[in-house]
Amino acid sequence: MLQSSANLERARTTLREVFGFESFRMVQEQVVGRVLGGQSTLAVMPTGAGKSLTYQLPAVMLEGTCVVISPLIALMHDQLRSARANGIRAATLTSADADWRETQDAFRAGALDLLYVAPERASQPQFRDFLSAAPLALFAVDEAHCVSEWGHDFRPDYRQLRPLMDAFGDVPRLALTATADLRTRGDILGQLGIPDDGLVISGFDRPNIRYTIRPRDNLSRQLERLVDEQPGPGIVYAGTRKKVEDLATSLARSTGRPVLPYHAGLPAEQRAANQAEFVASEDMVMVATIAFGMGIDKPDVRFVAHAGVPKSIEAYYQETGRAGRDGDPAEAVMLWSAGDFATARMRIGELDEARQMGERQRLDGLAALVEAATCRRAILLRHFGETPSESCGNCDNCLNPPQVLEVTELAQKLLSACYRTGQSFGFGHLQKVLTGASDARVIERGHDRLSVYGIVEGEEAALLQPVSRALQARGCLVPNEHGGLALGGEARALLKGEAGLSITKPPARSERRQRRSRNEAANPVGDPLFDALRALRRDLAAEAGVPPYVIFHDSVLREMAARRPASRSELGEIGGVGAKKLEAYGAAFLKVVAEN
The missing domain is CATH 1.10.10.10 (Winged helix-like DNA-binding domain superfamily/Winged helix DNA-binding domain)
Structure with missing residues (x-):
């Protein structure tokens, strides 16, 4: 291994050339430095903080393949598209992949930087034998809270990963999660064999998300207002399949927006088609049960609404965290009723006695959040062990202090x-x-x-x-x-x-705001060049068969519109424009800038 300073200097160069960024964000540099130094790490980073970069960048630099263990096929395929768009040699080995033989051959030949697999496959003895055929650089365990029985998304197969990694004892381990309280963090460290001093926490705050919690009075009307006010893509979570179907139908009719349902009762092919359509869209609303979301790495979701209370504060944090991953302003709205809590308490009463106390504590924590007259963000952050300021300035209670x-x-x-x-x-x-x-x-x-x-x-x-x-x-x-x-x-x-x-004091029902154009949130200054760049991105994405954000995020297009680059070198200076994307799309975007 190179010395740490040399490692980080190379890492910054790779960050610029491959990903198009001048500097690391938050604790990315610390995590990458540990990985390059061969140290096993648990990184707790908020959604949108760039967790995937902490293993993608070392995978490009290190000899051997980084094996990424991820819980959902859809999530793997989404990350695969983004990695390949940056020129990273990546593949998935899942039950949905017809090219599994080619992937295995590429791995054995040392031609892969990243190999994505599910925990069910990774925990099998034959997969361990397969990995012995080529050098390994890193084990990256995504959504690592799934390993803990205390986590809200426990997956038993995650518990079987330790023997696999122990069989390759000299390969460092990187566990990544956005949602883990103190108890869950300790469990992850122990279950994955990561030393206690390997914990890196960047904080849980998502300052770009505005939190709003309101009693439910007329759900359809309340959601209709939200959809009218937020022209970008959004997710509405509902508790039952019937509610999903009903809300999807009513919102499509009342707002004129493209709206699709997603729940486990739909045929698998329809779920996959609806999800693909949502990922590719710039204005669609998905109404879904909580079965939808973990497999979505869509950065431009502008709002997440809960048509009822989620399971816990941890679940609420993770589900709302699917909004605003690109760092632009986003909204999280919860609409609750007393009946939600009544139903939840009845369900708790049906559980094993050993689980009831923990579930009641989770529900009581959620009740305190919805009833609070103080800063919502501060309550969330204190739940995860942080000591935030008393006011965030970006939640309903801070913006309009209640009586x-x-x-x-x-x-x-x-x-x-x-x-x-x-x-x-x-x-x-x-x-x-x-x-x-x-x-x-x-x-x-x-x-x-x-x-x-x-x-x-x-x-x-x-x-x-x-x-x-x-x-x-x-x-x-x-x-x-x-x-x-x-x-x-x-x-x-x-x-x-x-x-x-x-x-x-219950808030007065607000007057309905004027409907905004669907592009207003993305293009607040109404720059026609931005609209033209967005149209080009849409065409290129359709041609390549990828979502528009895989080409460039809205923030990159806004910077292009503001700086109006006139050459490849000037375009390459814009954050998010790496060498591969500059080569693939540079000429087309420069032409649009010159013509507008």
């Missing part, structure tokens, strides 16, 4: 009504009792004679629903087997005055 209301007494009234009616009725019935409604069912049950009948009026009555929502999110009101509400969690402490409740 906090002390509602302990109203919560006691609602909990008391639940208890005195026998813990068998839903919120609608309790609301009628508390507000003194002349309702036949209330009178028939004798609930008009209870002490809680008619004790809520005026402004308090308008707060009953948000108070109920908060109590259900916290688990103080929980569903029973008949769909009614019962006391749970800290309900009794609240009733006795041993605990309190505050909520944020």
Whole structure:
């Protein structure tokens, strides 16, 4: 091995020539330096921080092949396109590849820089024998949180990777993830045989993402507004297959945008076609279950919306992290209801007892996030062990600080009504009792004679629903087997005055904003040269059979439009224009610049 300083000097040269970047980002240089020095490493880097470069660059420099273990075929093929576009000798060895014999021959001949495989293949003894036929440079384990039982995407086959890597003890290991709390990080290190001092953390902040969390009132209308306001590609996550289908149909009809569904109930070929169409599009909305996303490395996703609560803060962080990977502004919007938490708590009750406590803690953490009146980003970052500032300036609570209301007494009234009616009725019935409604069912049950009948009026009555929502999110009101509400969690402490409740004042429904042109987000200054460059990129991508972002990101085109390069050397100075892309596309882009 060369000395570290010489390694890094060569790495910077390779970064410029192959990838077209003048400098490393965040902890990329530290991770690359460790890999080139033969040191095994766990790198925790936020989505969009350039994790793939930390193994692609050493793979170009080192003798032998870098074996990349990745969880999904779609993700491998996406990264394969990007690697080849930069002139890297890369291949995948998956069940979907017809050229597997050619790939094996290329590996044995030492003609591959990168070989992508799934953990199911990598853990097989015959694959270990296959790898013995040629020199290896590195093992790179992508989405490494899948190795941990504490992680939210546990994959048992990841647990079988250690014997493979131990068989090649002199080959360094690089594990990469964007989502791993303290417990998960320790598990990854132990499971993959990486020393404790091999941990490199760059932080979890995604400052370009704006976080917004709102109660769900009219889901279709709320999503329609978001789609109108964000003309770029987006993902909407829904909890069920039926909800996916319904939302995809309604959004396509109401917005005029291309919208497709994605869920496990669709035929495999249709899922693959829908995913390919989304990856290639510059304005499509994909409505999907959480089965969609990990295999997508699409950098220009402008928004991710949750039509309900995700499984945990870790899942929320990872799913929202699919927005804005190119570093441009993006939005993450969660629209939640009390019913989401009620359903989640019922599902937790069906789990093995050993798992229930951990899952309840995850759900309680999510409840604290949606109820918060303080900075959303700070809550997320503290969850992952960071000490952020109190305000980020780019979440709903920082941009429009909510009014906090002390509602302990109203919560006691609602909990008391639940208890005195026998813990068998839903919120609608309790609301009628508390507000003194002349309702036949209330009178028939004798609930008009209870002490809680008619004790809520005026402004308090308008707060009953948000108070109920908060109590259900916290688990103080929980569903029973008949769909009614019962006391749970800290309900009794609240009733006795041993605990309190505050909520944020529900936001007024905002006026619908004017629909923007679909290109406005990408081209905020309306430069016709940018539009012309984007049109050329679209044509070149179609001709090459790759998504437009594989040619160049929007940020590269904006810099081209701003600098107006007149020669190959000037074009090569723009970040993201490496030698291979300059050779392949330089003349075409220079011609468009000259003509506009």
